[in-house]
Amino acid sequence: MQAYPASVPLPSSDKRWKLVEATMRRYGHKASSLIEVLHTVQESFGYLDEVSLRFVASSLRLPLSTVFGVATYYHFFSLKPPGEHTCVVCMGTGCYVKGAGNLMKAIEEVAHVGAGETTPDGKVSVVAARCIGACSLSPAVIFDGEVFPKVQPSTVKDQLRRWMGHDAG
Amino acid sequence: MTLDELQEIAEQEKEEQKGIQHRINVSVAAGCLSLHSDLVLKGLQTLVHERGMEGTCKVKGVGCMGLCAAGPLMRCEPQHTYYGSVPADRPEVLAAIVDNLDGKPVPEFALSPDVPFFAKQQRIVLENCGEIDPERIEDYIAVDGYQALLNCVANRTRDDVVQELIKSGLRGRGGGGYPTGLKWSMVAKAKGEQKYVICNADEGDPGAFMDRSVLESDPHRVLEGMAIAAYAVGADKGYIYCRAEYPLAVKRLKIAIRQAEKMGLLGKRIGESDFSFDVEVRLGAGAFVCGEETALIASVEGKRGVPRPRPPYPAYSGLNHSPTLLNNVETYANVAPILRKGGDWFASIGTAKSKGTKVFALVGDVNNTGLIEVPMGISLRDLVYTLGGGIPGNRNFKAVQTGGPSGGCIPEQYLDMPVDYESLASVGSIMGSGGMIIMDDSACMVDVAKFFMDFMRDESCGKCVPCRVGTTQLYGLLERISDGNGRMEDLENLERLGSMVQRTALCGLGQNAPNPVTSTLAYFRDEYVKHITDKTCPQNKCACSKTPAASAAGK
Numbered sequence: 001m002q003a004y005p006a007s008v009p010l011p012s013s014d015k016r017w018k019l020v021e022a023t024m025r026r027y028g029h030k031a032s033s034l035i036e037v038l039h040t041v042q043e044s045f046g047y048l049d050e051v052s053l054r055f056v057a058s059s060l061r062l063p064l065s066t067v068f069g070v071a072t073y074y075h076f077f078s079l080k081p082p083g084e085h086t087c088v089v090c091m092g093t094g095c096y097v098k099g100a101g102n103l104m105k106a107i108e109e110v111a112h113v114g115a116g117e118t119t120p121d122g123k124v125s126v127v128a129a130r131c132i133g134a135c136s137l138s139p140a141v142i143f144d145g146e147v148f149p150k151v152q153p154s155t156v157k158d159q160l161r162r163w164m165g166h167d168a169g
Numbered sequence: 170m171t172l173d174e175l176q177e178i179a180e181q182e183k184e185e186q187k188g189i190q191h192r193i194n195v196s197v198a199a200g201c202l203s204l205h206s207d208l209v210l211k212g213l214q215t216l217v218h219e220r221g222m223e224g225t226c227k228v229k230g231v232g233c234m235g236l237c238a239a240g241p242l243m244r245c246e247p248q249h250t251y252y253g254s255v256p257a258d259r260p261e262v263l264a265a266i267v268d269n270l271d272g273k274p275v276p277e278f279a280l281s282p283d284v285p286f287f288a289k290q291q292r293i294v295l296e297n298c299g300e301i302d303p304e305r306i307e308d309y310i311a312v313d314g315y316q317a318l319l320n321c322v323a324n325r326t327r328d329d330v331v332q333e334l335i336k337s338g339l340r341g342r343g344g345g346g347y348p349t350g351l352k353w354s355m356v357a358k359a360k361g362e363q364k365y366v367i368c369n370a371d372e373g374d375p376g377a378f379m380d381r382s383v384l385e386s387d388p389h390r391v392l393e394g395m396a397i398a399a400y401a402v403g404a405d406k407g408y409i410y411c412r413a414e415y416p417l418a419v420k421r422l423k424i425a426i427r428q429a430e431k432m433g434l435l436g437k438r439i440g441e442s443d444f445s446f447d448v449e450v451r452l453g454a455g456a457f458v459c460g461e462e463t464a465l466i467a468s469v470e471g472k473r474g475v476p477r478p479r480p481p482y483p484a485y486s487g488l489n490h491s492p493t494l495l496n497n498v499e500t501y502a503n504v505a506p507i508l509r510k511g512g513d514w515f516a517s518i519g520t521a522k523s524k525g526t527k528v529f530a531l532v533g534d535v536n537n538t539g540l541i542e543v544p545m546g547i548s549l550r551d552l553v554y555t556l557g558g559g560i561p562g563n564r565n566f567k568a569v570q571t572g573g574p575s576g577g578c579i580p581e582q583y584l585d586m587p588v589d590y591e592s593l594a595s596v597g598s599i600m601g602s603g604g605m606i607i608m609d610d611s612a613c614m615v616d617v618a619k620f621f622m623d624f625m626r627d628e629s630c631g632k633c634v635p636c637r638v639g640t641t642q643l644y645g646l647l648e649r650i651s652d653g654n655g656r657m658e659d660l661e662n663l664e665r666l667g668s669m670v671q672r673t674a675l676c677g678l679g680q681n682a683p684n685p686v687t688s689t690l691a692y693f694r695d696e697y698v699k700h701i702t703d704k705t706c707p708q709n710k711c712a713c714s715k716t717p718a719a720s721a722a723g724k
Contacts, residue, residue: 097608
């Protein structure tokens with residue numbers, strides 16, 4: 001089958017669309033590259049919104065329903081914008097045995113949001129991860145991309161308070 | 170590149186290494202990195218540079234050494250001294266280590282290589298982990314890397330390679346334990362112009378991280394195994410389906426692929442033969458069911474990772490309806506040593522039906538958390554007490570959970586059982602990918618079962634009714650019991666429903682989903698009964714606990 005020419009106009013002049021376009025070109029605009037392309041969109045924009053899903057669907061010549069189906073099927077993809085900071089709590093078995101549930105409770109106490117939610121002020125997103133593979137350092141938490149081993153509930157509380165500016169005033 | 174040229178590079182590399190008196194290997198795998206081993210590496214390199222020792226002492230970043238509990242880890246050669254919990258922020262400690270390379274090891278941080286954790290292991294898959302720089306192909310070539318591949322391509326027929334695998338008795342390390350040689354011969358015999366080789370690196374089992382460690386520490390080993398497999402079955406295109414949650418593994422894989430292509434060890438006309446093989450990395454996106462082979466193939470095709478009924482098996486109709494060979498990371502990592510040392514050598518290790526070694530991740534309530542590789546047939550007791558160093562805080566062993574969410578909980582009475590595929594199955598668990606979660610006597614088994622069922626109902630893809638509805642109903646029953654509202658008939662319902670899901674679900678995920686419930690019900694039934702009759706959790710873990718404050722504080 002002939003690869004589809006990249007004739008779909010970019011949604012805006014935002015330079016990040018060029019990265020998305022580059023990924024699609026690398027895979028010859030094939031339908032099988034859908035997941036890779038969605039990864040690039042999320043990496044560039046932080047989440048998948050309707051504009052990007054429509055753009056990807058028409059560029060790869062896929063029904064929007066298929067793209068939406070894939071985007072919602074996989075846990076890794078998010079359709080909501082992330083907060084300024086992200087706190088990923090590993091809820092794998094190793095971390096669970098070592099008390100990851102208590103870390104979640106500590107977060108709910110301070111930030112009043114649960115897994116998959118963002119604080120109303122948009123400061124902090126809380127994510128529950130399947131398993132980040134740091135089982136021997138459990139319980140593990142990722143604060144803004146950096147893995148912290150053997151985390152105590154007090155550590156999580158302190159970090160969240162700093163992010164939310166509680167101790168600044 | 171030909172075999173002779175490869176050997177020349179290996180010789181040259183070995184010669185260069187001979188000139189170096191001291192080697193300091195610092196682990197830069199993800200576990201140690203999160204404990205700032207990169208700063209330790211940098212600190213040591215600066216010290217060696219300042220002291221003008223660059224000619225005699227080489228400091229390099231290597232892969233995982235296994236004992237994650239004592240990270241960041243490093244080792245000094247030729248003395249073979251391990252250092253654990255090396256503090257990156259204490260330059261005087263780093264200086265003491267560098268200044269005492271010839272003398273006595275710095276006592277506070279030194280670990281003896283004779284401790285059972287290191288001494289009791291037999292390393293095949295992990296033999297290069299912690300030894301070589303994963304981002305330098307020359308390091309891998311110096312330890313006979315890619316020799317097996319070029320030797321196969323130049324001197325052995327395809328059938329010969331498959332026969333060697335059959336002779337070795339290697340079985341799939343992803344969980345199922347299907348004989349690898351048999352799978353290879355099926356794909357080799359399958360009719361089709363285009364064939365594919367896929368590596369399952371979607372290590373979804375929470376509590377298992379052996380594949381991540383292999384990919385981060387020795388990526389070339391996996392690539393070589395895949396290339397040999399491709400040669401044996403007649404494929405020219407391969408995919409590595411890797412979790413997006415493992416960014417470091419993905420990065421190192423991509424570096425390794427580029428290096429191997431540049432040297433002509435992957436790509437067109439490998440070893441100047443007619444054999445060509447290209448490899449691409451495909452990212453997973455966090456769906457547990459994608460560990461199932463048909464779901465994984467759908468995901469590589471860019472679709473929702475949903476399993477389909479088999480037959481047809483992927484060996485006949487897999488990726489793009491072509492014959493496809495699918496093995497996991499650890500299986501491929503066993504291939505090169507088998508072809509280098511022979512199938513008979515491999516078959517001499519392990520038990521009658523489970524050959525070779527297995528990598529296990531020891532996590533949870535155990536002193537030496539980390540990765541170990543031991544011969545098949547070792548007892549659970551040895552794993553937990555000898556290598557694992559026992560249970561911390563003077564508590565008692567309660568259960569070990571093997572095989573991830575699809576596995577079962579094994580109680581103390583089976584601790585002397587040998588670890589192999591058949592024995593684990595006989596007590597209602599599975600080998601799985603090799604995660605071993607050890608729980609002490611503070612664990613509540615109802616809570617554990619509920620945790621796993623929550624995971625499974627969330628991960629059920631929803632295609633078949635037994636799994637979609639069954640896991641939710643099982644979870645509901647468990648929740649009722651843990652809330653203190655359980656009834657005695659709930660236990661029978663759990664058993665009946667569990668057995669129904671096991672018999673009728675479409676794929677392995679659903680069929681194994683009730684295992685944590687059925688195994689805890691079989692071995693820890695009195696705990697369930699206590700929740701129902703006393704309406705309280707004996708371990709203070711569940712919502713029905715008498716003292717909720719204690720349950721919130723946990724341990």
